[in-house]
Amino acid sequence: KQEVTQIPAALSVPEGENLVLNCSFTDSAIYNLQWFRQDPGKGLTSLLLIQSSQREQTSGRLNASLDKSSGRSTLYIAASQPGDSATYLCAVRTGGSQGNLIFGKGTKLSVKP
């Protein structure tokens, strides 16, 4: 059974710092991996999607990497800003293109001005 773990559960950094959020999964047979952001009381916003054949994806100050063999993904945030404060969740899709997404419990990020 696929399990997704995100460490740490919470992280506080000063503004301007570069940071890395971690995601690990137990079964490397994934179809894709997706990173989301969730603001309090809101839904999940898709940040980056990495297909199983890809190693990384970039969008602005965000870079996500995928290492299927080790069951790990990282989300790198450059030059963090207070507006980046949110909970970041990763999810892996198993069972092919029509399969389910399994979510981690998220990392709550706080960027202090």
Added chain:
Amino acid sequence: DAGVIQSPRHEVTEMGQEVTLRCKPISGHNSLFWYRQTMMRGLELLIYFNNNVPIDDSGMPEDRFSAKMPNASFSTLKIQPSEPRDSAVYFCASSLVGGAPTGELFFGEGSRLTVL
């Protein structure tokens, strides 16, 4: 596109009452997911549909929960009778399978349910 639309955004009801949550997926998407989020358990998949057909409902807690997708643009999640432990935020999400990028999931704003 308006995105995934859920209603109601908030629902407060008494134990034993029937609750119906509604979802309109993004036009053209062919997969729809219902998730429940609580502080204790995080995001849990309840059920998902592909092309209006339920594929996996193993996450539905018990017979009190039922979900339907009568057409490609509408789905409901019903709880009857509701119990206090059902209090949570219920999210609907949709994706396009076979398109590009394949399988990217888009969420609605959620329906916050409180059962007294």
